[in-house]
Amino acid sequence: MSDAGNDILVAYPPVGAARAERLAALPDHVTLTVALDSPEAIAEMARAAASAERIVNVYVELDLGMHRVGVPVIDTAIALARRAREEPSLDFAGIAFYPGHVREAPEDQDAKLAELSATLTGALRKFDAADVSARVVSGGSTPTLWRSHEIEGVTEIRPGTYVYNDRGTAAIGACGWEDCALTVLATVISTAVPGQAVIDTGTKALGREPVRGAPGEGFGMLLEHPEVLVERMSEEHGVLDLSKSSWRPQVGERVRVIPNHVCIVVHLNDVVYGIRGDVLETSWPVAARGRGEPAF
């Protein structure tokens, strides 16, 4: 969900009456847009919007290669757009996609970006020909951040990770190591087992996120000692492999871990601290975490 002033975009199918109603209950001055890929989501959003006497913008989501959500067949997507346009409480605003399958370094994205441009151009022509032209084409991601403008037709991007960046983003060259803004402050709690040190930062603080999908490359890297990785984890223990380092920490020493995937780390913690130099300038509560949809 992104909020640019009074515009809120929910790039996630609002399936379930409770979700649709919650969105429709947003203040009137908010321009609400949702991305969806099913007739069920259209019907539920239409009902909730009508009941709240508001108009909700709709993007029809396309699958352009990630194979997660989104309609892979353009004719089916066009049928959804028409269906949305039939609903007085919905306004078909355009199409959305997420190029999550593009995980190459920016300079190696040529082929995939060209393919995206070609597929997207074809899709947009079909939408035009069917008289359901897309006003907005919403795509983009953190790895494609610097090249999304090369995807023909895109008018909006939705990168997220770039706010902090992380080891995974730096590892593919989509940011520099110096751009990793969030680290996890950890304390060395044990050096009893030779060749390793244990920090108080395990899966409950870092998640068990891979780098580039490959296991065995560690779950985080020390900012101060980049040759040291979090090699294995338990829930509250992170085991640092010291075999490639001459650094031998003391129990109680503090280190900063660059996490593999920062989005998960934010979700795992109640507060993010904003530090400049050695000064704590602010702190941000993570308000939207832990919110499984209440089922009852």
Place this chain on the structure above:
Amino acid sequence: MSDAGNDILVAYPPVGAARAERLAALPDHVTLTVALDSPEAIAEMARAAASAERIVNVYVELDLGMHRVGVPVIDTAIALARRAREEPSLDFAGIAFYPGHVREAPEDQDAKLAELSATLTGALRKFDAADVSARVVSGGSTPTLWRSHEIEGVTEIRPGTYVYNDRGTAAIGACGWEDCALTVLATVISTAVPGQAVIDTGTKALGREPVRGAPGEGFGMLLEHPEVLVERMSEEHGVLDLSKSSWRPQVGERVRVIPNHVCIVVHLNDVVYGIRGDVLETSWPVAARGRGEPAF
């Protein structure tokens, strides 16, 4: 941390003055025991306990094969026990270990349990000979739950996962599938991509925990359709592989996921709902999640 009436056991090294002080500030009627493996932790706990005018029980943690925390060399552990005994505010109460390396099915644990018994017996004899006898020997885990009493010398066990059990525990045969008490309620939010269905339960709800440490075996299993696994995940998406199932869900349909590792799932959610049959009988807030040690 376990709380049996007024006894609290912290089976985690209380490293850092803030941690030791927080523990020492527990009400006087609480009998506090901490497990630790370093002189630094002894010094900090002793200082905090003295300052709070209380006696804290200490277990010296041994590494008996898991190689996470704990002292692998018995003479070093005995030196720590002596060091603890020198502190007027500490009482050396015994030894602790965690047999996290025993992940076999209960019936296949013979060799490792025999090895644990032999190592532990040898260690206890050395502690006796050094005149620092252990009153308590604290070990045990969920996978060894039904056989911990066969480890010679053990007087206390600390299983955790068994409270709910999970796919990982059932997969190694340490519980039955019918013993998995916690599931994650998910909604199917997309069926647009053929051969799969997408639920609103990704890494932020399930974690990315492997079964038996092997990747590629899915991140959860549907209770109602055990042939269907959560095959891949994004933060808020879980992709169900339908290739081994004739079940074809509707968008909006609800399913229950047996998670691979339930401890992580509890940590990821604000509330656990207690349901008997179709009746919501209670709900439990997860109070201690998201608590990174405040650094400032």
